[in-house]
Amino acid sequence: EPEVTQTPSHQVTQMGQEVILRCVPISNHLYFYWYRQILGQKVEFLVSFYNNEISEKSEIFDDQFSVERPDGSNFTLKIRSTKLEDSAMYFCASHISSSGNTIYFGEGSWLTVV
Amino acid sequence: GDSVTQMEGPVTLSEEAFLTINCTYTATGYPSLFWYVQYPGEGLQLLLKATKADDKGSNKGFEATYRKETTSFHLEKGSVQVSDSAVYFCALSRSSNTGKLIFGQGTTLQVKP
Secondary structure, three states: OOOEEEEEOOOEEOOOOEEEEEEOOOOOOOEEEEEEEOOOOOOOEEEEEEOOOOEEEEOOOOOOOOEOOOOOOEEEEEOOOOOOHHEEEEEEEEEEEOOOOEEOOOEEEEEEEO | OOOEOOOOOOEEEEEOOEEEEEEEEEEEOOOOOEEEEEOOOOOOEEEEEEOOOOOOOEEEOEEOOOEEEEEEEEEOOOOOOOHHOEEEEEEEEEEOOOOOOOOOOOOOOOOOO
């Protein structure tokens, strides 16, 4: 069974610090996503990425956030200056763009900002 | 905007009981509908999906029918097992080709032996 892997599984950071969350999507997938889930709230779409550029982003995804696919395998989410309200579980997802395809999610990275 | 509403949890059942988790949606057009499951310590996994009205998705004994007239996609299972204990998420997308999903808040299911 193919899988999306995420690191770290849990990170604690000081407010104002930069954080990079890493994801290795499934190797032949073309579309990549980040979602987040604040404790007790819904899973929310952050951003989609295709062909080395952002294809869509939510209003949550402000200038503090950026995504990158630096080496053709990793897909990263950077938060430049973390705030307390960034504490959440961040999920990476990927899929091949074809009719009826399945979106695969990683296990999530739990970020705690203190 | 588009939204998904699920029944509040947690839902606690005894083994072999019948399960229903309600899900209703608000969306323009004809969205695709999904149920995802998250087992403890794991990521979100697609459980089943339906891409058009009256379609029934099914997997592992779970099923859900896309009801456009009631804008619902309720999850059902005839006989739950302890191993079904997990968080269940209803979600929609504007197209079956997109990974942009709008999720409900999730419903925790606890099955006791």
